[in-house]
Amino acid sequence: MEEMDKKTRNEAIDELTLALIYLTRFSDGEGNRYDEIAWKNYDFDAIDRLDEENLIVNPKRKRGGGYKYAYMTEKGRRKAREILHQWNIEDDEIYEKFEFRSIRPEEAKEAAEIERICFPPNEACSEKHMTERISVAPDLFYVAIEKETGKMAGFLNGIATDEMVFRDEFFTDASLHNPKGRNIMLLGLDVLPEFRKIGLAREIVWNYCRREEEKERKRLVLTSNEKKVKMYRKFGFRDLGESASEWGGEKWHEMDIFLNW
Numbered sequence: 593m594e595e596m597d598k599k600t601r602n603e604a605i606d607e608l609t610l611a612l613i614y615l616t617r618f619s620d621g622e623g624n625r626y627d628e629i630a631w632k633n634y635d636f637d638a639i640d641r642l643d644e645e646n647l648i649v650n651p652k653r654k655r656g657g658g659y660k661y662a663y664m665t666e667k668g669r670r671k672a673r674e675i676l677h678q679w680n681i682e683d684d685e686i687y688e689k690f691e692f693r694s695i696r697p698e699e700a701k702e703a704a705e706i707e708r709i710c711f712p713p714n715e716a717c718s719e720k721h722m723t724e725r726i727s728v729a730p731d732l733f734y735v736a737i738e739k740e741t742g743k744m745a746g747f748l749n750g751i752a753t754d755e756m757v758f759r760d761e762f763f764t765d766a767s768l769h770n771p772k773g774r775n776i777m778l779l780g781l782d783v784l785p786e787f788r789k790i791g792l793a794r795e796i797v798w799n800y801c802r803r804e805e806e807k808e809r810k811r812l813v814l815t816s817n818e819k820k821v822k823m824y825r826k827f828g829f830r831d832l833g834e835s836a837s838e839w840g841g842e843k844w845h846e847m848d849i850f851l852n853w
């Protein structure tokens with residue numbers, strides 16, 4: 593039998609601390625809800641090492657003294673999930689059922705079909721535009737895949753830019769994507785009807801926020817119809833009022849969320 597290298601004590605302390613932070617994290621219901629917090633009264637050196645590896649964010653006060661909580665980064669969550677898997681520990685139900693990741697080029701057709709189901713024809717992104725978007729910015733798609741079937745259940749996508757205001761050309765012209773852009777213009781949030789109301793959209797949006805925060809992006813911008821404004825506000829977005837967008841001949845609200853400022 594192949595023998596695994598023994599972990600050092602520090603490696604084990606770090607892994608177990610990270611797993612405990614993950615398992616005990618919670619939303620405090622204040623500010624940007626996508627940043628859940630966890631109490632961090634564990635071994636100080638382990639907390640420092642996890643912070644150095646960008647697995648957690650350990651906020652410090654300018655004049656010394658610390659906060660009692662830490663945030664988990666998206667990288668930290670991924671690592672924690674791997675640790676739970678190795679230890680055969682049950683994860684959150686949504687992570688037991690779904691895998692979250694960037695899109696693959698061969699999934700363009702599936703994404704376009706989901707878009708067709710989720711949006712009326714005057715608003716849906718065509719397969720041609722979806723394919724173009726995926727070819728330039730696959731890392732700005734975030735998909736949820738049902739583990740049992742391999743089926744895509746939903747996704748969020750956008751393109752990066754230094755522009756501040758949403759304009760409809762972002763929907764149709766993938767060449768506007770600037771990989772180093774500080775802002776992301778979000779172009780669509782879709783969850784298939786059979787996977788709705790179990791928190792998938794929320795998980796996709798929050799994971800997306802943390803992932804882009806780690807890439808030093810500044811702001812996510814989107815347009816929402818009147819009915820979905822409340823939902824995006826729950827996700828932490830601000831309503832900026834009427835947007836210049838006339839997409840699909842409809843009226844839209846412009847909304848945004850700050851990631852780094």
Ligand SMILES: CC(C)(COP(=O)(O)OP(=O)(O)OC[C@H]1O[C@@H](n2cnc3c(N)ncnc32)[C@H](O)[C@@H]1OP(=O)(O)O)[C@@H](O)C(=O)NCCC(=O)NCCS
Nearest residue numbers: 710780781782783788789790791792793794795819820823
């Ligand atoms: C809107 C959509 C993405 C929601 O997906 P979902 O996975 O069912 O949403 P979640 O389960 O994560 O719900 C998160 C929160 O948003 C709220 N919400 C979900 N769908 C909503 C809707 N259609 N209208 C208003 N609020 C809604 C939920 O009540 C929930 O809040 P709660 O936790 O306080 O109950 C999905 O219904 C969809 O794809 N619709 C068609 C496309 C669309 O409208 N996209 C968004 C506009 S770009």
